Amino acid sequence: MPGRLLTLHGMAQSQGWVRRYFKAFCKGFFVAVPVAVTFLDRVACVARVEGASMQPSLNPGGSQSSDVVLLNHWKVRNFEVQRGDIVSLVSPKNPEQKIIKRVIALEGDIIRTIGHKNRYVKVPRGHMWVEGDHHGHSFDSNSFGPEENKNYMKDIVFTTVSLGLLHALATHILWPPERWQKLESVLPPERFPVQSEEEE
Numbered sequence: 001m002p003g004r005l006l007t008l009h010g011m012a013q014s015q016g017w018v019r020r021y022f023k024a025f026c027k028g029f030f031v032a033v034p035v036a037v038t039f040l041d042r043v044a045c046v047a048r049v050e051g052a053s054m055q056p057s058l059n060p061g062g063s064q065s066s067d068v069v070l071l072n073h074w075k076v077r078n079f080e081v082q083r084g085d086i087v088s089l090v091s092p093k094n095p096e097q098k099i100i101k102r103v104i105a106l107e108g109d110i111i112r113t114i115g116h117k118n119r120y121v122k123v124p125r126g127h128m129w130v131e132g133d134h135h136g137h138s139f140d141s142n143s144f145g146p147e148e149n150k151n152y153m154k155d156i157v158f159t160t161v162s163l164g165l166l167h168a169l170a171t172h173i174l175w176p177p178e179r180w181q182k183l184e185s186v187l188p189p190e191r192f193p194v195q196s197e198e199e200e
Contacts, residue, residue, distance in 0.1 A: 075168075081106070109193035113142050
């Protein structure tokens with residue numbers, strides 16, 4: 001029966017190896033998961049862009065394909081954005097949803113709106129004006145701000161996008177491969193502010 005004992009001994013050794021491997025895996029897992037979550041929450045993540053609101057910059061093929069973009073959280077940690085940046089933000093109308101838009105105007109800028117009831121709007125402190133590149137197919141600052149406060153007809157409640165809703169700066173298109181590129185911060189000439197705070 002020595003062969004049988006050897007087999008049991010071999011099984012005991014292999015079980016010891018499995019236990020050591022499993023223990024090392026668990027230690028690594030419990031270290032890696034918090035690191036990965038912190039990275040995705042604080043540094044960068046990827047996201048798929050849906051819809052036509054940012055055409056032609058994003059999703060130029062329409063519903064046939066969706067761009068996947070790199071979202072850099074670190075770049076907006078101090079709420080510093082520039083006119084022309086493409087940003088991800090929490091929707092002012094639905095906090096469960098993230099939207100992607102282009103920054104058109106910053107606090108203090110006077111902007112000419114597109115299809116909004118007020119032809120000109122001054123962006124209040126701590127806010128920005130965002131729009132989709134595909135005008136008429138975008139739910140943006142022209143749709144959700146500013147609005148009159150129904151309770152106090154003389155007061156204006158600004159629902160332009162608060163800088164606190166910033167989620168990330170879109171920096172690159174990662175997918176599909178033929179669309180891989182860095183996203184430039186470009187403001188269309190017709191969307192420059194009528195007056196910017198720097199000009200005052």
